[in-house]
Amino acid sequence: MIAVIQTGGKQYLVQEGQEIEVEKLPLEEGATIQFEALLVSDEEGTKTQVGTPTVSGAKVSAIVMAQDRSEKVSVIKYKRKVRYRRNVGHRQPFTRIKIEKIAAS
Numbered sequence: 001m002i003a004v005i006q007t008g009g010k011q012y013l014v015q016e017g018q019e020i021e022v023e024k025l026p027l028e029e030g031a032t033i034q035f036e037a038l039l040v041s042d043e044e045g046t047k048t049q050v051g052t053p054t055v056s057g058a059k060v061s062a063i064v065m066a067q068d069r070s071e072k073v074s075v076i077k078y079k080r081k082v083r084y085r086r087n088v089g090h091r092q093p094f095t096r097i098k099i100e101k102i103a104a105s
Contacts, residue, residue: 001042001102003060005035014099019065024093027064033097035060040104049104057105062097069093 002015008023027033037058041048049055069091077086 001040001104003037003041003058003102003104004039005060006038007035011038014060014102016099016102019096019098021070021094021096023095024067025064025095025097027095029064029066031064032100033062033064035062037102037104040102055104059103060099061101061103062099064095065098066096067093068096 002013005012005014007025010023012020012022014020025033036051036054037060038051038054039048040055040058049058051058070093072089072091075086075088075090077088078084
């Protein structure tokens with residue numbers, strides 16, 4: 001079974017057993033979180049339910065695996081002829097979750 005969930009302003013296509021990285025969630029490792037499903041479908045695609053905006057009774061439960069930060073992204077600003085140079089690094093925090101169960105009524 002597959003589903004589409006929304007968190008952090010982004011939508012993710014997920015299935016049971018999958019690990020994904022989402023925007024940072026204020027949860028401890030090992031905590032369980034429930035998402036409402038925007039779309040639920042079986043693997044063959046024969047039975048699909050699309051929500052308006054969510055499918056009633058459809059829940060996606062996940063467990064928090066880790067809180068981490070991504071690789072460093074270097075942000076460089078440069079203006080020629082005026083000796084202006086800035087080099088700033090940024091590491092975006094994220095939460096790795098594992099989809100445990102997709103329940104649709």
